[in-house]
Amino acid sequence: MTPQTQATTQLAQRIIQWKTLARTVGIITGALSLVLWIYRPQIFYPAYLTGFIYWIHFSLGALAILMLSHVTGGSWGVVIRRILEAMCLAFPILAVAFIPILVGMQTYFPWAIAANVANDAALQHKALYLNIPFFIGRAIFYFGVWALLAHRLRTLSLEEDRLNRDEDLENHSRKLQRLSAPGLIVFGLTVTFASVDWIMSLEPHWFSTAFGLLFMGGCGAGVFALSILLLGRMLKHRPFLMNIKADHLHDLGKFLLAFVMLWAYLAFSQFLIIWSGNLPEETPWYLHRQSHGWQWIALLLIGFHFLTPLMVLLSRKVKRQRQPLMFVASGLLIMRYLDLYWHIMPNFKTHGLYHVLSVIPLVAIGSWWAWKVMSQLQQAPLLPKNMKSAS
């Protein structure tokens, strides 16, 4: 056995270990979630939705960044391509994880309860869009489109590994571009509507046009943070060892910084517009999130989802080194959760205190998501063969 294949199997074994761990934790927390669902549904439901959105937002971010990298090229996209593909391929398992949300629709969405709609003129007007059959139909459509895009991107990407001639490779990357460019438009539309459906309509009287973009900005920050963390963990092993340069980390760090700024820009724009407008149907959403303990989470987000990573990531040194970059990425992963928590939870609770049991559904969905991602990582070489083709 040559040293190279030996080292490759080392990483493959690590992935198998992670996968087994994910499955074990998934079975335990899955069972606990079931218990929670039956005995404490009022804790289970909000926590489950937050957890679900948290994990799907990585898959969505991965899908967008994957298509972006096919359209623009660049070796930063090639080194994380397989990681992104693995994350995208988790849509089927996420679709299964969506079922409890459908079951609990009337717990989540005020517009799903007929009595609420009957007494509310605004909800009656919105009923054309916000009604149960259409909601379910849209969800099926979103998952179908995302899974299809992910599947097609993966198939084409694996096909590319079998090509050798420059001419064929050129044609093949055209093919990927022709799929990715319209794919990005479809992505933008479906994710905007999905974020309106799943997060914004929790408070059906409130609306903001920046909401979809804000969610997508968060997806981008989340997926870059997670990719940096995964790549950082695998960096010391082949095939990454010889192929990842400081320049690659530098690029990923720049993207992380860019998405942190995009998120902050959109989050502030939305706030400023609603603050200036000062309309009674828009401001309560923020007023609630600025009191009863929620304001501390908001301040944490300003400090650690924006100011601190902004200042730290400005440094060239930090972006080019594994350890500091992974540290910033880990912090941002926590902030991503807090951001979604701050968006979703205030619809169900009056105070900002975190209920310890909320962590169970988060870990349960995450474990099965990670299990699926690891299985996908196992099934293809961790670096595309024609690394030069896209650089």
Place this chain on the structure above:
Amino acid sequence: MALIRHEKSQVPVYGLLAEFDGPESLIEAAKRVHDQGYRQIDAYSPFPIEELSEATGHHHSKLPLIVLIGGLLGCVGGFSMQYYAAVIAYPINIGGRPFNSWPSFIPITFETTILCAAGAAVLGMLALNGLPMPYHPLFNVPEFSGASSDRFFLCIKARDKRFELERTRSFLEQLAPTQIHEVQP
């Protein structure tokens, strides 16, 4: 001792300019010159060579710090300007909002931050590299014009502590340059 030092600063040259015929020999020479302890050195090539800044002992630029200070001044200045106008100088009730309506000050604060940071970048760059520079001793060497077509140069300036005209010249000769020029100040 004082006399010798005085004499040294009287050396009537700007420096010694060694000419090379390729980037490899230039990088190699720059490394050796730097290893020898020379610090007042500069390299010139028709195209950017990445290894060169490392070989000549890549010194840290002060520019990022200047830009940061410019940005912070713009940030504080922009916010203070609006605070002064809206709270102190001419407080006016707009739709019942507080005088210190900080959310609406943020976009302008952001703009002044960028403006001052960009201004500091341009002016700081000019201050640090000394442009515009109507006269430079290197152009006293007619061959130096080749630096913008196909020649590669390495200059050791006379103000370097280790610079001694003859010693430095014989050291440079070991590096196999195609020519060595004395640069008049």
